[in-house]
Amino acid sequence: MKILNTKNAPAAIGPYSQAIIVNGMLFSSGQIPLDPKTGMLVEGDIQKQTERVMQNIKAVLEEAGTDFSHVIKTTCFLRDMNDFAAFNEVYGTYFTGKPARSCVQAVLPKNAAVEVEVIAVL
Numbered sequence: 001m002k003i004l005n006t007k008n009a010p011a012a013i014g015p016y017s018q019a020i021i022v023n024g025m026l027f028s029s030g031q032i033p034l035d036p037k038t039g040m041l042v043e044g045d046i047q048k049q050t051e052r053v054m055q056n057i058k059a060v061l062e063e064a065g066t067d068f069s070h071v072i073k074t075t076c077f078l079r080d081m082n083d084f085a086a087f088n089e090v091y092g093t094y095f096t097g098k099p100a101r102s103c104v105q106a107v108l109p110k111n112a113a114v115e116v117e118v119i120a121v122l
Contacts, residue, residue, distance in 0.1 A: 008059035010034035013109065019060050026064045026120040030077065031056040032112035041110045046083040049113045050090040057118055058094075068094050070120045076103040077115040087114060 004019040009031065012018060019028040033042040033052035036059070042052040061067050074095065078087060084103070095101075099118075108115050 004060065004064055006059050006063035008036055008063070009056040010036045010039060013039075019064065021064060021122065024122050026061070026066065026118070026122055028057065028060050028118045028120075030075070030115040030117040031060070032109055032115045034110075041112060046078075046080075046086045046113050047090050050087050050116075053114055053116050054090065054094045057116060061118070061120060064120070064122060066120050066122050069097050070122065071095065071097070071099045071118045072121055073100045073119040074102075075117045076101060077106040077108055078103065079106070079108055079111070079113045081105045083113060091116075 002021040003017045004021055006018065009018055012029065016029050019026050031053050033049035034040065035042055035052065036056065042049055058068070078084060
């Protein structure tokens with residue numbers, strides 16, 4: 001088991017890791033739209049926040065030596081399911097391979113509009 005950490009994604013804001021690698025699989029913690037340089041929540045609509053989340057996930061995947069094409073499962077959390085279509089517009093530009101996915105409405109840390117976690121094959 002290996003704990004993954006990159007400065008190109010926000011540092012964990014609690015007692016967890018950005019991701020864990022075990023048996024050739026990456027299991028990421030959820031990424032919210034935090035700017036990795038400032039640690040502050042990115043302001044803006046669901047699309048702007050989703051873009052930041054995807055960039056954070058990209059940084060974690062790159063640190064592990066992989067990319068979005070190797071993601072096999074995502075779990076997505078939206079503060080408001082009315083944002084589902086707008087979220088999908090951004091999400092779909094990154095996950096062109098269409099991994100398995102769950103998407104639910106939830107109360108998120110720092111009142112973020114979106115959080116996404118991934119499982120990828122390395």
